[in-house]
Amino acid sequence: MxxxxxxxxxxxxxxxxxxxxxxxxxxxxxxxxxxxxxxxxxxxxxxxxxxxxxxxxxxxxxxxxxxxxxxxxxxxxxxxxxxxxxxxxxxxxxxxxxxxxxxxxxxxxxxxxxxxxxxxxxxxxxxxxxxxxxxxxxxxxxxxxxxxxxxxxxxxxxxxxxxxxxxxxxxxxxxxxxxxxxxxxxxxxxxxxxxxxxxxxxxxxxxxxxxxxxxxxxxxxxxxxxxxxxxxxxxxxxxxxxxxxxxxRKEGKKNELRRTELSTEQLKNLPFEELNDLPAYQLKYHLKCKNKRALHNKLKVLKAIRIYGKEYKKHLKLKHKTIENHKKSLKESGWITF
Structure with missing residues (x-):
């Protein structure tokens, strides 16, 4: 919906x-x-x-x-x-x-x-x-x-x-x-x-x-x-x-807004697979990432949190500091709640 x-x-x-x-x-x-x-x-x-x-x-x-x-x-x-x-x-x-x-x-x-x-x-x-x-x-x-x-x-x-x-x-x-x-x-x-x-x-x-x-x-x-x-x-x-x-909105009326004009608040509610398909430049803006590497790692953290909740760290192969920094940023910008 x-x-x-x-x-x-x-x-x-x-x-x-x-x-x-x-x-x-x-x-x-x-x-x-x-x-x-x-x-x-x-x-x-x-x-x-x-x-x-x-x-x-x-x-x-x-x-x-x-x-x-x-x-x-x-x-x-x-x-x-x-x-x-x-x-x-x-x-x-x-x-x-x-x-x-x-x-x-x-x-x-x-x-x-x-x-x-x-x-x-x-x-x-x-x-x-x-x-x-x-x-x-x-x-x-x-x-x-x-x-x-x-x-x-x-x-x-x-x-x-x-x-x-x-x-x-x-x-x-x-x-x-x-x-x-x-x-x-x-x-x-x-x-x-x-x-x-x-x-x-x-x-x-x-x-x-x-x-x-x-x-x-x-x-x-x-x-x-x-x-x-x-x-x-x-x-x-x-x-x-x-x-x-x-x-x-009417069933199926997702048109190009789904790809070009969605707000940050709307993106937060998208399934991860659909979110991950968006252009990198758009994701960098909404997730507040300076480069592709930061975006890649932040998406990993976000995906793990959505799937595993508070057990997410066990399923990530990133440095502890990297995980904590991205988790803090996601929480401050309202992508996650804990």
Missing amino acids: DIQSSKCFIQGRIHKLNNLPCQDRVAVYRYNNIIAMSLADGAGSCKYSDIGAEIVTSEINKLLTKKFDIFFKSDGDNIRQQIIETLHDKLKVEAQKRQIQLKELSSTLLFVAIKANNFLSGHIGDGLIGVQIKKADMEKEDIIVLSYPERGEYANETYFTTGVDVMKHLRLYRGNIDDKSGFVMMSDGAMDCLFNKKENRFALAIERFFEWMENHSEEVINKALEENFSKLIIEKTTDDCSIGLLKI
């Missing part, structure tokens, strides 16, 4: 005017044939909410790729408990380090993870998650809402990851992707511009984004998204704006 990802988050006009950071974050992570994408919108009233958003998007992605199979079969309360405990543990460490209250790291959270034919999604607070569907009786694909924003008791109030009753407000969704060809998530700032609340439908721009993802690389789409958001979307709202998209 070929899944393309694209994301963008930009500073709103009010934050730019007041020299404040963008509080939205979007992150994507691929591991073990699983892709996870998450989006968080930091609470505007909390000084360090951008840090909180950074933490929860990173941690939820790692947790989903690690425990996807367990979560997919577990009951909802068990999933919620593990997710909230993991996020709170990380946030509490940051709060203690900065000597601030936990609520200063507050944010919303939206996520989608896909493995094989199954997906798992969750949502805390406002923002919106949509799904692109195509059924046999439909002339073309349609984009419908998977998860609506949840508001609090008062206007402009929502729920956050740090709330004492957050367990009650983590909404979960799971199922197969038989009739699904894409997912989109967005913060409330982007939602104001890309979703018509009265007509309950997404703007045509979302359909166009998915079309782009069918035929272009991640870098190209991300750049196009950033340009569109910076020049058009941001002018329609004062809030920070963020969006994340996952496109499940």
Whole structure:
């Protein structure tokens, strides 16, 4: 299965005017044939909410790729408990380090993870998650809402990851992707511009984004998204704006992108045999090797790790220093996790 990802988050006009950071974050992570994408919108009233958003998007992605199979079969309360405990543990460490209250790291959270034919999604607070569907009786694909924003008791109030009753407000969704060809998530700032609340439908721009993802690389789409958001979307709202998209490409549509325009993140998810067939100049760039010899040795280390895991050293005939240097480089650049 070929899944393309694209994301963008930009500073709103009010934050730019007041020299404040963008509080939205979007992150994507691929591991073990699983892709996870998450989006968080930091609470505007909390000084360090951008840090909180950074933490929860990173941690939820790692947790989903690690425990996807367990979560997919577990009951909802068990999933919620593990997710909230993991996020709170990380946030509490940051709060203690900065000597601030936990609520200063507050944010919303939206996520989608896909493995094989199954997906798992969750949502805390406002923002919106949509799904692109195509059924046999439909002339073309349609984009419908998977998860609506949840508001609090008062206007402009929502729920956050740090709330004492957050367990009650983590909404979960799971199922197969038989009739699904894409997912989109967005913060409330982007939602104001890309979703018509009265007509309950997404703007045509979302359909166009998915079309782009069918035929272009991640870098190209991300750049196009950033340009569109910076020049058009941001002018329609004062809030920070963020969006994340996952496109499940049509069967067999790997075309020349597989050889010429794949991003480093996409290459990390390729089978080793397919990775090894790529041109040396391309591999040297993505694996950060200065010459062919370094590339040759790094590929040996990567292959051994993928096959043998932590026992990889027993199966390599390289100097200890060479192995350690390449292993360190692979870990730092995200090709391996241990």
